[in-house]
Structures are given as structure tokens and as C-alpha cells.
Amino acid sequence: MRGARIDRVELRRADLRRPFPAGFANRLQGRRVRAVDRRGKYLLVPLDSGDTLLMHLGMSGSFRVDRRGSRRAGSGALTIDRHDHVVFTLSNGAVVTFNDPRRFGLMDLIGDALLVEHRPLEQMGPEPLAAGFDAAALAAACAGKRVSLKVALLDQRVVAGVGNIYASEALHAAQLSPLRRAATIATVAGRPRASAVRLAAAIKIVLRAAIDRKARRDHDARFRVYEREGDPCRRRGCRGVIRRIVQAGRSTFYCPICQR
């Protein structure tokens, strides 16, 4: 998409999680894509018009890229799935299709002046893989929080982009119980606790490893705790059995032996 012009936008329904904004397709058509960025779980596509296309995949959203004119069996028409909701046709011959069975995804178009006031973006915590994210930042964000550590990690204001799988994975890597109050890793006397140091490092390691696996298209990815209820803990020397609990309506997986 980067550098290309958006020649055509086809909306195959009127809404995803929310309605598309007024004039969505018209405001996109003919515009050039300046960049394709990400902040937390949001995709940001600034355009030459001064608008930014804001997108979120929700739970089940995905993009597919087809090459116009590429050979396909039978006709030259591209196949359309019933959950293909938006089709972008680009000047470089690419056709980018947004598919989302559950429609928890989101597309919005926001003028740059208003973008800075966009609530979720404005309040979003630090990018975990950026230099600015460390034990001190994490500890500060957890200060005074009465929620559990697991629920705090899912709060995008604490740290950006950590979802339900990697919240559990990071806590296991840091050997911290998901049930602890978030405030228990907060700063004492100006210095982050060892638990905050471990958790900040674990988040980075777990996310980098996950991105790596995806980059290598390794679909054999094995989680250490996620979806492993009843299975043995994978920590060396630990004889624990992975447990599943529900926190804030979401599944949490952890080892009750090595996570404290």
C-alpha cells in the first residue's frame, strides 16, 4: 500500500463494530498512501489528504493481498468470501481485502488534527519493544492499580499491544502469578522491584519471539502456558501443572508452582 494510490474502495456492508464514517470510500479514493504505521493494535495509514485511515483487526480480522492480473483458475475475477468486508484496489496492481468473520474490527478516517485527540491512541501506554519501555516505566504504570497483574497487562494504557495470549506467556516467563495485584510490582524508594525488571524483560522477549516465529511463518509455534491447561509446566525442573482461570472474563493460563 505504501506509496500507492487508492483507486477504488468497495464496502461490502455498512459497518464493522461501528458504522463506517460518512463518505469513507469517497475520502479514500484517489488518495495516496504516505505510510503504513502501527501503534499498539491499531494500524495507521496517513494519506496525502491529511486524513489518516485507522484500522483495527479486532479478534478475527485479517488482510489478504492479491495481485490484479495474476493468473487464477477460470476467470480473472478475484474470489470473494462472505466475510470480506472492504476491498481496496491500488494503483500498483495490488488488491487488499479486509476479512473479519466476527466484525469486531474497526475502520475509521480521521483528520490529523483530531487524530491526536483520539482516546485510545492518546491514552495508549508505551510500545513494549521501544527503548522507552523498561522496568521503571512498567512499575510506574502499575502504581496504585488494584487490578491483578494479568488484567493490568491487558490494559492498553499500561503497555501497548499485549493481548490475552502474551499476557499469560509474559507472566510465566517472569515467574509472576497473574493473580497478584499490579501495584505489587510498583516502584519502591525510586527503584523498580526485581519483579518489574523481570516482567518488562519477559514482555520484550516473548513478543520478539512471537514476531520472529510469524516472520518465519512458523505455524508450529508452541506456547509455554496458553491453551495448555492440565499439561506439565515447561519450565526446567518445575513439576507444576498448567491451570486455567478466568480473570475479567478472559482465560488466564499459569503454573501455580513456579509463578509467584
Place this chain on the structure above:
DNA sequence: ACCTCGACCTGCAAGC
């Protein structure tokens, strides 16, 4: 201001 809960949707697997 902070927190928890249910709602929003469809698809799939397990159990009966």
C-alpha cells in the same frame, strides 16, 4: 476515577 460485567458477532468443537 477506577473497576467489573455484559454486549457486540460468527464459527467451531465437544457433549448429549
Place this chain on the structure above:
DNA sequence: TGCTTGCAGGTCGAGG
């Protein structure tokens, strides 16, 4: 086979 139930990678508004 066909029904029901529960669960799924995420927000977000209502209400406590």
C-alpha cells in the same frame, strides 16, 4: 445427525 453449550487472539459503554 442435529441440537445445545462454551469458548475464541478485543474493545467499549453502562452501572457499581
